[in-house]
Amino acid sequence: MKREIGSGPPVTALENIHLSFGGLRALQDVSVAVQPRERLAIIGPNGAGKSSLFNIISGIYTASSGVVRHKGEERPSRMKPYEVARLGIARTFQNIALFPGMSALDNIMTGRNSLMRRGILSEALQLGWARRQEIEHRRRAEEIIDFLEIPSVRRTPVGELPYGMQKRVELGRALAAEPELLLLDEPMAGMNLEEKEDMCRFILDVNEIQGTTLILVEHDMGVVMDISDRVAVFDYGRKIADAAPDDVRRDQTVIDAYLGTAHEH
Amino acid sequence: MFYRETGQYKTTYAADRAIFPIRQDRIGIAILLVVAFVVIPLFANEYWLRSVLTPVLVFSLAAIGLNILTGYTGQLSLGTAAFMAVGAFAAYNLEVRVPEVPFLVSFVVAGLAAAGVGILFGLPSLRIKGFYLAVATLAAQFFIEWLFTHVGWFTNYSTSGVITAPPMTLLGYSFESAESRYLLTLCIVAGMAIMAKNMVRSELGRAWMAVRDMDVAAEAIGINLMATKLTAFAVSSFYCGVAGALWAYVYLGTVEPQAFDVLRSFEILFMVIIGGLGSILGSFLGAAFIVLLPIFIANASGLFGSALSAETIAHLEFVIFGGLIILFLVVEPLGLARLWQIVKEKLRLWPFPY
Amino acid sequence: MDELYFFLEVLIGGLLSGTLYSLVALGFVLIYKASGIFNFAQGTMVLFAALTFVGVLELGAPALLAAVVTLAVMVVLAFAVERFIFRHMVNQPQVILFMATIGLAYFLEGLGQTIWGTEVHVLDLGIPDRGLWLGPILVSQFDLVAAAVVALLVAGLGVFFRTTTMGRALRGVADDHQAALSIGIPLHHVWVAVWSVAGFVALVAGLVWGSKLGVQFSISLVALKAIPVMIIGGFTSIPGAIVGGLIVGASEKLAEVYLGPFVGGGLENWFPYMLAMLVLMVRPEGIFGEKIIERV
């Protein structure tokens, strides 16, 4: 299947973002944008500001200055994370942030909460729409479970699942929201080769079949170079490069700052 | 052997979503309901109905309320009794001022009033977390107790400072006998328990649990923290409010504000923890445990009779009660509901140990 | 002018009462700091220590011996608590440990009164208990002495934490469990130690409150006063417990005296909680609590 990267306004665009905590500057004058259906990778050493960038996009942090645009429209500066999520932006976390007391199925169903109606009395009585809604969304959740090949752990509390499985469930929870833009924070971290291959396959399928735009932070250079359309490189809170994988590989600043040095990632 | 789900396949999501998907559970629940609705009223004596089963049911309802807030949403509350008080006083005031209102309606109003107050004292939860949140609910606890003691309007300026529930009549039937009161309570509590079970296994419950387990992640996947927490406070307080109204109307008849003091709040918290946080069944088990245990200990110590003075027996009851709670937590920290699950697992394999 | 003196009298009286609340709050803070347990039984431990002390005293022992015996009992209690309860509950969530301390509270309440009875024991440690005029201001001598005891206790704890091996170990655990383990301190010992210290603090609190109220069940209720103290001061800070006590004491007295007449009085119970709530709206970790940093 041939995938076409969109050319209109970017799904999300950050313009001249600054972010500081107390005296510490986490991001300085960062601009980055991602086009529909594009696969953007963000790399850089630890502390370069990659996760901060994600947190700005998902509304967990508020930028000290700068503008975030969603499909060309400027987002209100203090948009809450749940409002961002309802724009169609879903994410995973660097250290898995599943709901450990809930089953894999419930975690994934929770991912669909933003698409569901709420009515206390109807849900309490399980009549009419509330009942139909649960069943409809359950069907979608089961599709995701099948897609991620995790039906056997459906009922298991995720706290009891092995690490690789948890990563998958977390991806499932993000996919459940049917996002336009998916932020993946180190989706391959701590996985063995086989698990990484599976994860790559899932990510590419999502992108190609559903046309979901991707931004991923990843340390595994092989994976990054293989699957991304474009790579943005960060160092000390600044973007030092933003180009196609092959160009980045040859970029002298990047080599000096990151690739060339003794980073073991 | 008897408790085995093999061979039971669910072919639709609707069947899988049934409240008790396993056949043995359904049979068990059916038996339990028959016992609760038919056998007990027929055979239990007044002592059991009036002074044991009715309060256990009322406490169960309050415990469900607290469990929604603390067990499912992870917001610690030490003000449960205050929300019960709001319910009791709201129902009383409505009945006294508008006597035409059927008492069942005033129970609903009791719940709604408590829910409103619950939302008010839930507001700090948007900023305060964990044990620190206890301060907001303790503020509610002491403030509401003070309010009902000091503002005469709430007690209809009764000189004794207490409220007295008007008689309960519905379509000409007067709920006087122990059986009718027990059945009334049972219907309300069972109905609300099923509603609670429905809530916690649908969209609402998943939002609550997500907030409990990891609020940052919950918000990032589109859950409105404020709305979800306040909904939990409202629903929880609604349950407590109805429980308070039942306490005043069905169980005691006359209550003073001090009947809903902080020790009552602690008592309900104990029930929830002993029964199992995040379990509707556990709320019932916990309430039964906390109400019945002292009675059983007192009775059992009666068997050893006159060797000990009444005073010593009374104090030993505390030693045994405390010791049992500790033993319990050491052996099964997840509560009675978890213990029940383990029993079920065992039954599933029995008689083969592996 | 009289109004000003009266105000000062209320304020000073409130601050002194506050130190008495701090005394109880200290025990909570010590245990919470070292083990993350909110010890519901702290109030009962105060009662238990005071009952034991008076009981031994009434058997004819001199006060010092009674204190030593009581302290020994509290250490044994600390051992028992660690050995029979918390050793079996490692890695349990906080709320479960909290519940276990509730069980402990019932147990100790029953045990103490089974052994020592329920009657009010008068405890006279020779602390003068009359008003003392400092110029135009009336101050309670008893409260002054009690405040001095609190000051001594806090100083003593400070020395203990800074100079002794166990004290440093306790601080280590409080700061970082992993770090403490890595320098080879058995966690069991640390827990026994901290419960023993909390037992000692309970004894001091029991003596002070016991000579104020008589030794009887009701002194376990002072724990209710200690909770807002701890919340305002932060669960993990000893200076916080002191400052929290001062704030609660002063604010509740001022509120009762100056706001009480307008609303029918009796607002001492809830005012500290409302105040604590306002404090927390501004600083969710308490005045001295450690800043909670959330990472995702």
Add this chain to the structure above:
Amino acid sequence: MHKCLLVALAALVLAGPVPAVAQDQSGDGAEQFIPITSYRTGPYAVGGIPFMDGFVDYLKMINARDGGIEGVRIVWEECETAYKPDRFVECYERLKNRGERGASVFNPLGTPLTYAVIDRLPADKIPLITLGYGRTDASDGRVFPYVFPLMVNYWSQNTAKIRYIASLEGGLENLDGLKIANVHHDSAYGKETAPVLAKQAERYGFEVRHFPVVHPGIDQKAVWLNVRRYRPDYVILRGWGVMNQTALKEAARVGVPADKIVGVWWSCAEQDTVPAGDAAVGYTCSTFHNNGTDFQLMQDIITHVHDAGDGTGPREAVGTGFYNRGVINAFVTVEAIRTAMGEFGARALGGEEVRWGIENMELTDADIAAAGAANLVPPISVSCADHEGGGKVLFVRWTGESFETASDWLEPDRDLVRGMIEESAAQYAAEKGITPRTCES
């Protein structure tokens, strides 16, 4: 481990209720059952224990000395309430069908406990004696046929207190212009006398201000600073539990003299004054009975019970405030049953019969003297409409060693109190939909 826990739980569940269903039904009418509900644990056990010891010792004495009431032996069963209404309801329901004829009469011993069962009494046909506590308006026997706040209710007591203060001031006319501080427990119980104080203030021209003390009252500095600023001529102390001694100490600290403080009977025992030490000397409080052991009845208890080695509590407690109150409570209960036996015969009686006995109880000074209780209690005369029985109030002063008599038996302002009682009872009747019975026979 789990197995142990399950077995323990199962054993408890199975063993626990056994005594609750096993009932003694011998049925020969030879034993009069009296249920006893006590609180020997919790914050008020300090008073509850000596009270109950006195109660039980009196019953033991009647059995030992007289072989029971009119020859019918008394049997009883004690149930621990811990001063909690729900535990009391459980005790009430557990004990109400015990004995040959069911529970004869309950003494709940606690105002909140009283409220918890008032609704159930007419259906169960069991009377309640609330001696010096409970619902004041229950004195109106037309609305509350089964409740008996015998001797003196809170309002009568409080009016007598004002009369006592007047006697110190040299007459009722001198009350005009006095300032009285009402320091009370901040609860329904504590606030109950506010209306009657207001009425009296109006009638006699004194001024009253209320100072609530929050439960449990272990620190009352602010309250007493307020009291001092008010500069009252007298202080009424309406306390309960640990609050009393703290109040006395705090009063001494801020310079309110103890002899200007007049307490209610729940602030009137050695447990309240001894811990306060010197601060309590000169403190006066009201009672409806005398203290000490200089009464034939008390001597009989010592001879027949304590000397026989059957004392429930320590011998030193005999004659103290709570102990004597327990004895008086038992005395009144027994006399009511005796009255009923005069009507229904000397056999075990049920609740309705005992209710008749209480309602028709008439103890003159001569009757009381014959019972060995001369000057221990005032005469009582209960009627259908008046469930209080027209008691009088005695004031006693703490000397540092014991309570000494400080007044005669004083009459309350009955006219004033009765009107308020009828008004309050009528409100209760309206809310509950009760039609008061008529009392003309």
